[in-house]
Amino acid sequence: MPLAQTSTTVPVVVNDDLCIADKGCTVCVDVCPLDVLRIVETDDGGKTAYMKYDECWYCMPCEADCPTGAVTVNLPYLLK
Amino acid sequence: MDEILDGLTQIDCDILVIGGGTAGPMAALKAKRKNPKANVVLLDKANVKRSGAISMGMDGLNNSVIPGYATPEQYTKEITIANDGICDQAAVYRYAQECYGIIQELDEFGIRFQKDENGEYDVKKVHHIGTYVLPMPNGDTVKKALYRQLRKARINIINRYMATRLLTGEGRVAGAICVNTRSAEFLVVRAKAVIMGLGAAGRLGLPTSGYLYGTYENASNSGEGYAMAYHAGAGLANLECYQINPLIKDYNGPACAYVAGPMGGYTANAKGERFIECDYWSGQMMQEFYDELQGGKGPVYLKLNHLAEETVAEIERVLHIVERPTRGHFHQGRGTDYRKQMIEMHISEIGFCSGHSASGVFVDEHARTTIPGLYAAGDMANVPHNYMLGAFTNGAFAGLDAADFIADVDFASFDQGEVDAERTRVLAPTKRDDGIPPNQIEYKTRRLVNDYLQPPKVTAKMELAQKRFEEVREDMDQGMYVRDSHELMRALEASSILDCADMAAAASLYRTESRWGLYHNRVEFERDNDNWFCHTILTKGDDGKPAHRKQDVKPYVVEIAEDEKDAYDKQRVSATVAAE
Numbered sequence: 001m002p003l004a005q006t007s008t009t010v011p012v013v014v015n016d017d018l019c020i021a022d023k024g025c026t027v028c029v030d031v032c033p034l035d036v037l038r039i040v041e042t043d044d045g046g047k048t049a050y051m052k053y054d055e056c057w058y059c060m061p062c063e064a065d066c067p068t069g070a071v072t073v074n075l076p077y078l079l080k
Numbered sequence: 081m082d083e084i085l086d087g088l089t090q091i092d093c094d095i096l097v098i099g100g101g102t103a104g105p106m107a108a109l110k111a112k113r114k115n116p117k118a119n120v121v122l123l124d125k126a127n128v129k130r131s132g133a134i135s136m137g138m139d140g141l142n143n144s145v146i147p148g149y150a151t152p153e154q155y156t157k158e159i160t161i162a163n164d165g166i167c168d169q170a171a172v173y174r175y176a177q178e179c180y181g182i183i184q185e186l187d188e189f190g191i192r193f194q195k196d197e198n199g200e201y202d203v204k205k206v207h208h209i210g211t212y213v214l215p216m217p218n219g220d221t222v223k224k225a226l227y228r229q230l231r232k233a234r235i236n237i238i239n240r241y242m243a244t245r246l247l248t249g250e251g252r253v254a255g256a257i258c259v260n261t262r263s264a265e266f267l268v269v270r271a272k273a274v275i276m277g278l279g280a281a282g283r284l285g286l287p288t289s290g291y292l293y294g295t296y297e298n299a300s301n302s303g304e305g306y307a308m309a310y311h312a313g314a315g316l317a318n319l320e321c322y323q324i325n326p327l328i329k330d331y332n333g334p335a336c337a338y339v340a341g342p343m344g345g346y347t348a349n350a351k352g353e354r355f356i357e358c359d360y361w362s363g364q365m366m367q368e369f370y371d372e373l374q375g376g377k378g379p380v381y382l383k384l385n386h387l388a389e390e391t392v393a394e395i396e397r398v399l400h401i402v403e404r405p406t407r408g409h410f411h412q413g414r415g416t417d418y419r420k421q422m423i424e425m426h427i428s429e430i431g432f433c434s435g436h437s438a439s440g441v442f443v444d445e446h447a448r449t450t451i452p453g454l455y456a457a458g459d460m461a462n463v464p465h466n467y468m469l470g471a472f473t474n475g476a477f478a479g480l481d482a483a484d485f486i487a488d489v490d491f492a493s494f495d496q497g498e499v500d501a502e503r504t505r506v507l508a509p510t511k512r513d514d515g516i517p518p519n520q521i522e523y524k525t526r527r528l529v530n531d532y533l534q535p536p537k538v539t540a541k542m543e544l545a546q547k548r549f550e551e552v553r554e555d556m557d558q559g560m561y562v563r564d565s566h567e568l569m570r571a572l573e574a575s576s577i578l579d580c581a582d583m584a585a586a587a588s589l590y591r592t593e594s595r596w597g598l599y600h601n602r603v604e605f606e607r608d609n610d611n612w613f614c615h616t617i618l619t620k621g622d623d624g625k626p627a628h629r630k631q632d633v634k635p636y637v638v639e640i641a642e643d644e645k646d647a648y649d650k651q652r653v654s655a656t657v658a659a660e
Contacts, residue, residue: 003514008544008610019148026203030127030129031127031130031134031173032130032131033124033126033127033130033298033299033300034125034126034299034300035092035240035261035569037568038081038082052566053291053566055293055296055570057292057293057295057299057300058406059293059298059404059406060136060406061129061130061136064132064136064405073406073409074405074409075331075409075410075413076291076293076294078289078290078353079289079291079293079294079330079331080330080410080413080414
């Protein structure tokens with residue numbers, strides 16, 4: 001039973017320019033109750049947090065606790 | 081991160097607290113303070129800093145019993161009536177007596193409560209009879225304040241481990257089997273006592289948006305506490321008394337009676353008319369809400385547009401900042417403004433939760449379950465309508481009692497075969513090459529919950545649900561497939577959700593009467609006090625399926641007069657009042 005790749009818009013958006021994941025920061029990844037954020041390498045060799053899994057309660061600790069204001073929590077499209 | 085590793089570690093502790101949301105941290109603190117030598121471990125599948133129902137905070141105490149405003153007797157009476165009489169009052173009464181001490185303690189932690197110009201607690205009336213609602217102006221700091229206390233008390237915190245099964249032996253609890261949500265490595269924790277504070281089964285029904293995680297309850301509260309208690313053989317009480325809440329349509333925030341009500345907001349029909357006297361959440365109130373939605377006078381709205389600007393601004397300040405801060409974004413996106421329009425409301429998905437209703441693991445006034453050494457507190461334990469302050473207070477009771485319990489016992493021995501069997505069960509979806517992903521198992525289960533279990537409850541529909549759940553279970557057991565440890569966590573949650581769905585159907589079929597308004601509205605049956613003025617206790621039967629028994633309601637501590645018993649039945653506004 002093969003699996004499909006279905007695309008989905010994600011509610012949590014991280015501004016790469018502000019994100020300091022390359023300095024070792026993982027605050028948003030650490031605090032997420034649903035554990036849906038991860039760190040990834042960017043094209044220019046840096047690092048940024050991003051939303052890997054579309055499983056969001058839009059509760060906002062990631063946005064509230066981010067030390068640089070890089071994280072924005074939007075409402076999932078299905079309910080906004 | 082997320083790759084599946086092979087690993088098994090065993091640790092020992094005196095008291096294992098599972099769930100770091102609200103009840104769990106307070107249980108851990110109380111146990112540790114009572115017995116500083118005890119090794120107390122607090123385990124959470126998320127991160128204790130931001131886990132649970134109060135992840136972002138809470139905008140008030142819904143049920144504070146503060147001297148001068150309410151008495152324990154009055155509160156016990158109110159909750160007994162609100163919960164349709166099915167209530168062992170000892171637990172509610174003890175809560176009512178001791179919650180004020182917990183408020184003072186929280187105050188010392190730095191969590192402020194609203195006071196009036198005289199420095200008195202500014203308690204508001206929302207319930208039908210008494211006055212218990214206390215706003216928390218800096219409610220967004222709750223988790224941070226709690227976390228500081230946990231560090232100070234040197235509680236051992238283990239994050240990102242999900243407990244999947246309890247271990248029992250010698251007729252009592254022996255520990256828990258846990259799995260790392262980011263590596264799939266196992267951790268067996270031997271413990272002399274285990275306190276469960278795993279929250280509601282909030283991911284049971286599917287929200288009308290269709291978004292799996294758009295639930296009223298924190299979506300990480302997927303019912304593990306209920307499932308683990310069930311598989312360990314504990315009794316679960318009155319699961320047919322579902323939680324159903326009035327929410328903003330499409331947004332999972334409460335309406336919110338506790339914030340807007342005392343300031344003059346109310347629930348209205350499409351004509352802007354008040355139709356319920358009391359916005360306090362009860363099954364009877366939800367029945368009226370449902371009737372209005374279905375009866376041609378809907379939709380139902382939250383009405384604030386008659387209030388003064390400064391009042392609306394104050395309501396916004398609380399509702400849009402503290403408990404669910406994305407709420408402001410939601411209204412902005414919809415172009416709705418409390419000042420101008422009424423806000424459309426709707427009925428939430430169903431769940432198990434005693435925080436607002438009464439479906440939970442059976443506990444007594446010490447938070448003891450039916451298994452010695454095993455405790456439960458907060459939304460998953462069956463003390464009715466206990467909300468956040470109930471989670472703190474009953475969590476405290478659990479911690480205090482567990483500290484005594486461990487003094488007299490050593491570790492219970494358990495069958496190592498249980499650990500092996502659980503590893504096989506947990507890892508099965510990782511051993512396949514392809515199959516059904518957990519999100520599809522979960523979606524189907526929850527869609528069937530909506531189709532067949534959402535009240536009003538119909539026997540034939542619930543029996544169909546059971547048949548379809550069996551088919552989904554077969555698919556889950558034989559064909560669920562995960563690619564990494566994160567998906568494995570979701571697979572384990574899907575399993576808990578299916579267990580809860582089975583329990584919801586079975587419990588609802590067992591009680592052949594209607595009670596608790598909409599929560600258990602069985603259309604074929606009237607209320608039947610002669611046969612059903614009792615708890616229903618669900619356990620795991622010898623055939624591995626839910627078994628049931630009746631259990632007497634303990635004699636009331638606080639007597640309720642005949643003419644008070646139906647105070648919550650008279651929810652609908654009478655014609656004269658509506659005309660005013």
